[in-house]
Amino acid sequence: MDFMKPETVLDLNNIRQALVRMEDTIVFDLIERSQFFLSPSVYSQSKFQLGDFKGLFLEWLLLQVEQTHSQVRRYEAPDETPFFPQQLKPSILPPLKYPKILANYSDEINVNQEILNFYVQQIVPQVSCNDAEQEENSGSVACCDVECLQALLRRIHFGKFVAEAKYQADPILYKQLIENRDIKGIEESITNSAVESKILERLVVKGESYGTDPTLKYSQNPQSKVDPKLIARLYKDYVIPLTKKVEVDYLLRRLEDE
Numbered sequence: 288m289d290f291m292k293p294e295t296v297l298d299l300n301n302i303r304q305a306l307v308r309m310e311d312t313i314v315f316d317l318i319e320r321s322q323f324f325l326s327p328s329v330y331s332q333s334k335f336q337l338g339d340f341k342g343l344f345l346e347w348l349l350l351q352v353e354q355t356h357s358q359v360r361r362y363e364a365p366d367e368t369p370f371f372p373q374q375l376k377p378s379i380l381p382p383l384k385y386p387k388i389l390a391n392y393s394d395e396i397n398v399n400q401e402i403l404n405f406y407v408q409q410i411v412p413q414v415s416c417n418d419a420e421q422e423e424n425s426g427s428v429a430c431c432d433v434e435c436l437q438a439l440l441r442r443i444h445f446g447k448f449v450a451e452a453k454y455q456a457d458p459i460l461y462k463q464l465i466e467n468r469d470i471k472g473i474e475e476s477i478t479n480s481a482v483e484s485k486i487l488e489r490l491v492v493k494g495e496s497y498g499t500d501p502t503l504k505y506s507q508n509p510q511s512k513v514d515p516k517l518i519a520r521l522y523k524d525y526v527i528p529l530t531k532k533v534e535v536d537y538l539l540r541r542l543e544d545e
């Protein structure tokens with residue numbers, strides 16, 4: 288997605304194609320996570336010495352990664368929503384002059400804590416290959432979790448672009464819904480059940496294709512590493528609803544930037 292060209296960025300078909308490409312990253316990241324045990328220490332607050340950091344070991348690593356990547360201006364991009372925006376470091380690269388695409392408040396539209404909660408409480412226990420500790424892999428598990436979370440963060444917060452594209456396609460409708468604080472009306476208006484169904488169907492196929500050793504494809508038991516239906520269920524229960532929450536939260540404030 289070329290964020291220097293607002294006219295293409297806010298084309299809903301282009302946005303949907305970007306979301307389809309993000310499916311591949313998320314499916315592969317979940318397959319990678321499925322190789323590891325549950326590793327509860329990664330989600331604990333006290334197992335490792337983290338200085339004065341207060342939080343999960345996973346959150347501590349997320350902060351390290353965000354501080355490193357912020358030095359090459361990763362979080363200046365409009366499609367990045369960091370967990371620790373107040374603790375990023377100055378970039379050593381000169382700032383890019385992104386054209387204004389989203390509303391001024393878009394950085395304040397943030398569901399990161401909900402994403403972390405569903406990832407730790409729902410995704411990890413269902414994707415891990417068993418519920419044991421795997422001390423020697425705590426670092427690898429945490430690195431894998433960061434990859435999964437960053438892919439999910441980006442996919443879900445892409446809802447801001449979807450919302451802006453829908454607003455610009457019908458500003459009269461949305462102005463009325465927003466002025467009336469008609470949250471249900473906004474939710475109904477942004478929902479496209481046909482697109483959602485297509486996404487869930489495609490995820491099962493991708494889970495089957497990407498998660499199975501191709502040389503075993505025609506064997507009696509081409510066991511996929513992650514249950515393809517689980518990937519679709521996680522999208523249905525968490526990824527899509529949170530994306531729509533981002534859309535609604537973004538639209539509810541949209542008249543602030545008229």
Ligand SMILES: C=C(O[C@@H]1C=C(C(=O)O)C=C[C@H]1O)C(=O)O
Pocket residue numbers: 303449477478479480482483486526527528530531
């Ligand atoms: C992203 C969109 O908005 C909604 C959210 C979707 C999702 O998170 O996959 C899909 C369709 C819509 O219900 C869209 O219209 O493409």
